Amino acid sequence: MNDELARLAEANPVRIEDLDDSALPGFGPRSSPGRRLVTAVVLASVVAALLLGVVLFGISPHSQRGSTIGTADGPTGIQTMAQAIKAPIGGGKRVTLANAAAAIDAPVVLPNTSLVRPADAGPVWAWSNGADGLVVVTYPGKVLVIRYQRPFVGGDPLSTFTSVSKEIPSSHLIRLGGVPALAIPPNPDYHQIHFGRILFESNNLEIEVWGNYDEATLQSVAQSIVDRSGDSSSVLDSAMPLATVARPLPQPTAKEVSLDDASAALGEAIVLPDTSFVGPSDLGSVWVDGTGTPADTAAAVTFPSQGIFIVYRGGYTYSDSGYRAIAAQDLRSFQTISLNGRTALAVKQNSDQTGHNFGGVIFALKGLEIRVFGHYGEAKLLPIAQSIIDRSR
Amino acid sequence: MEEDFQRLFTAYNRHVLAYALRRCNERADAEDVVANTFTVAWRRFADAPADELRLPWLYAIAARVLANQRRSARRLLALRLRLREQPEAPQPERGELAEVLIALRELRPEEQEILRLAAWEGLTNAELAVALDCSENAATIRLHRARKRLAEQLVKEEPATGHSVTE
Numbered sequence: 001m002n003d004e005l006a007r008l009a010e011a012n013p014v015r016i017e018d019l020d021d022s023a024l025p026g027f028g029p030r031s032s033p034g035r036r037l038v039t040a041v042v043l044a045s046v047v048a049a050l051l052l053g054v055v056l057f058g059i060s061p062h063s064q065r066g067s068t069i070g071t072a073d074g075p076t077g078i079q080t081m082a083q084a085i086k087a088p089i090g091g092g093k094r095v096t097l098a099n100a101a102a103a104i105d106a107p108v109v110l111p112n113t114s115l116v117r118p119a120d121a122g123p124v125w126a127w128s129n130g131a132d133g134l135v136v137v138t139y140p141g142k143v144l145v146i147r148y149q150r151p152f153v154g155g156d157p158l159s160t161f162t163s164v165s166k167e168i169p170s171s172h173l174i175r176l177g178g179v180p181a182l183a184i185p186p187n188p189d190y191h192q193i194h195f196g197r198i199l200f201e202s203n204n205l206e207i208e209v210w211g212n213y214d215e216a217t218l219q220s221v222a223q224s225i226v227d228r229s230g231d232s233s234s235v236l237d238s239a240m241p242l243a244t245v246a247r248p249l250p251q252p253t254a255k256e257v258s259l260d261d262a263s264a265a266l267g268e269a270i271v272l273p274d275t276s277f278v279g280p281s282d283l284g285s286v287w288v289d290g291t292g293t294p295a296d297t298a299a300a301v302t303f304p305s306q307g308i309f310i311v312y313r314g315g316y317t318y319s320d321s322g323y324r325a326i327a328a329q330d331l332r333s334f335q336t337i338s339l340n341g342r343t344a345l346a347v348k349q350n351s352d353q354t355g356h357n358f359g360g361v362i363f364a365l366k367g368l369e370i371r372v373f374g375h376y377g378e379a380k381l382l383p384i385a386q387s388i389i390d391r392s393r
Numbered sequence: 394m395e396e397d398f399q400r401l402f403t404a405y406n407r408h409v410l411a412y413a414l415r416r417c418n419e420r421a422d423a424e425d426v427v428a429n430t431f432t433v434a435w436r437r438f439a440d441a442p443a444d445e446l447r448l449p450w451l452y453a454i455a456a457r458v459l460a461n462q463r464r465s466a467r468r469l470l471a472l473r474l475r476l477r478e479q480p481e482a483p484q485p486e487r488g489e490l491a492e493v494l495i496a497l498r499e500l501r502p503e504e505q506e507i508l509r510l511a512a513w514e515g516l517t518n519a520e521l522a523v524a525l526d527c528s529e530n531a532a533t534i535r536l537h538r539a540r541k542r543l544a545e546q547l548v549k550e551e552p553a554t555g556h557s558v559t560e
Contacts, residue, residue: 004544008497008512011490014414016407092501127501132542134501153541167518168533184530195528206538210531 092127092134094295096313098362098369100126102322104133104150106203111224115217116142119250123296144211144221150204157201164199174219176200176226183215198222202229243358243373247287248300248309254289259301262286266314267294268368270301273387277380278306290314294367308374308384318342318364337378339363340389346378361385365392398438402431405448408514412455415513426462430455442523449516449524456506456524496546504539511536 100108103126110118122140127133135148154160158173161182165171171184181200197210198218202225209222243250263270265288272280284304290297295315302309323345327334335346342364349359360373361381365388372385409430413423433454434441442450497505510516510524521532 004493004540004547005508005512007490007493007547008508008543009515011493012415012513014411014513016411019407019411019414129499149538153538153545164534164537167537168530170530184534186528195531197530197534199534208534 092125092136094123094315095126096316096369097121097124097137098313098322099315099317099319100124100135100137102126102317102319103128104135104148104205105321106148106150106205108135108137108148109202109225109229110137111146111209111221112228113220113224115213116144116221119252139211142211144209144213146221146225147206147208147210149206149208152201152204152206160201161199174198176219176223179226181219181222183219185215186212200226202226243300243309243311245302245304245307245309245374248302248311248373249287249289249298251289254287254298254300256285257288259283259286262288262299262301262312265290265292265294265297266299266312266368267297268312268314268366270299270312271388271392272301273310273372273384274391275383275387278303278308278384282306303374306374307376308372308381310373310384310388311371313369313371314367316364316367316369323362335378337361337382339382339385340365344385346382347373349375349377363389365389394438398435401434401438401441401447401451405451406431408448409451409455412452412514413459415509416459422462426455426458429458429461433458446520446523449510449514449520449522452510452514452516452524453526492550493543493547496543496550499546500539500542503535504542507532507535507539508543 095103097108108124110116110121112118116139120139120142122138124138125136133150137146137148139145154163158180161173161180164182165173168184171182174181174183179200179202181198184197184199186196195210195212196215196218197208198215198221199206199208200222201207207222207225209218209225211218247254257265259270272283274280282303282305284302286302287300288297293315297314298311300309300311320343323336323343327336327345333348335348337344337346339361340363344361344363347358347360347362358373358375359377359381360371361378361384362369362371363385364370370385370388372381372388374381406427410423410427413426413430414420417423417426430451434451437454441447497508500508507521507525510521514524516524518533518536519529521536522529525532525535527535
């Protein structure tokens with residue numbers, strides 16, 4: 001046993017051999033109240049289960065197959081993936097992508113392949129204790145999960161993956177371009193459910209792509225993350241995937257609503273800018289997307305004549321380090337600025353090489369993250385952001 | 394089937410009780426876990442894996458029972474005082490053992506649990522896979538990852554002792 005496991009084993013607070021036999025529950029004659037109580041509960045429950053099954057449903061215990069997530073019966077193999085998508089991090093919480101970046105102190109670079117595009121990303125979960133962080137991005141419609149863990153444990157990735165591959169005979173080392181990675185082919189759990197995995201290191205993150213796909217498919221997803229990690233557009237796309245003035249929330253589930261409805265969905269009144277360049281009377285369309293709770297909701301307003309759109313995301317917790325991490329990742333595209341006494345992010349115009357031509361200012365305000373985007377540079381967009389701040393007071 | 398189930402109970406009730414005692418503050422709570430675990434096991438006995446994997450299967454059920462107990466505890470203030478939010482083992486008196494438990498608590502709950510299952514319940518990777526309801530490969534990688542994190546945490550907490558932490 002490895003040293004750390006051996007030490008933990010030594011700290012085992014309850015050893016089976018130390019359990020007092022007289023206190024053990026069991027079938028058969030009992031000698032202690034504790035044993036009688038436990039056995040009585042077990043037997044009573046078993047009998048009750050039998051009777052209920054027979055009387056109410058006319059079935060035997062053998063026919064009670066299938067289970068529900070979150071019940072004591074436990075998940076099945078398929079539900080393991082469902083559970084991973086629904087709540088993949090114990091102790092973690094659902095966050096926005098920007099907050100997720102703060103948890104791992106790095107941008108969350110999403111893949112962009114024929115299988116998964118940034119806009120396909122579903123709920124994002126994060127956990128952090130300050131020093132270490134974990135983010136899980138789920139793709140419920142694709143049965144795919146990507147986890148980003150900081151720091152990468154084990155030092156050199158190649159030697160680490162070599163070490164792991166010795167423990168998993170079916171696994172093998174591959175290269176994602178020049179990046180060493182570990183491919184773990186699908187193998188069944190005891191429910192005969194198959195999920196494959198690709199692990200690799202990027203930006204001191206351990207990134208794992210896993211899902212119900214063959215190795216080649218998972219590898220293409222992992223390769224996309226590697227490719228986009230060095231591509232400035234990927235960071236921007238992660239922040240604003242495929243957004244345009246005509247369609248500021250590119251997710252297919254986004255819908256056009258009234259400003260009041262968008263405010264209600266967001267749980268905060270949407271404050272529009274009012275400057276000499278753009279004001280409430282210039283408002284075009286209003287959009288909202290989310291699952292019903294403010295923390296999972298994004299709203300957007302457009303000003304078509306000015307070529308500007310503003311996105312308001314709910315459930316945002318301001319993090320100085322989150323914006324600094326994004327800027328540090330790509331100095332060509334981002335720059336931290338001070339706005340209202342806090343760190344904000346300026347997105348430089350023309351930073352996106354995929355066809356977008358937006359500049360932007362991203363800042364936090366009253367539990368929202370607000371992104372002002374348009375075909376302009378920081379000088380034009382900053383007063384718009386400041387106006388929103390001023391008018392929100 | 395009743396005889397099979399009785400054999401299961403006789404063979405493993407001690408193990409499940411130990412598992413529960415390691416994760417509960419109160420013996421009464423641990424006994425509740427045992428009772429509820431075997432009740433669920435009875436209901437799902439038809440789904441039980443092969444004999445050699447039935448103990449980790451029981452641990453998987455016990456983990457769910459514990460989670461449900463904690464959810465109930467959050468709803469009931471009185472129980473909340475008796476149950477901990479996260480599974481935590483009693484602190485040993487000796488300092489060095491306390492260190493490893495403190496390091497353990499710095500990890501994520503899932504990492505803590507797989508390490509406990511490996512170190513305290515003594516499960517193999519194949520058994521971990523059943524207990525955690527994942528593939529053996531997934532269990533292996535999770536354990537590897539958690540082990541590394543525990544080792545790093547131990548180093549962080551005892552930089553001056555020179556205690557050997559190796560793969």
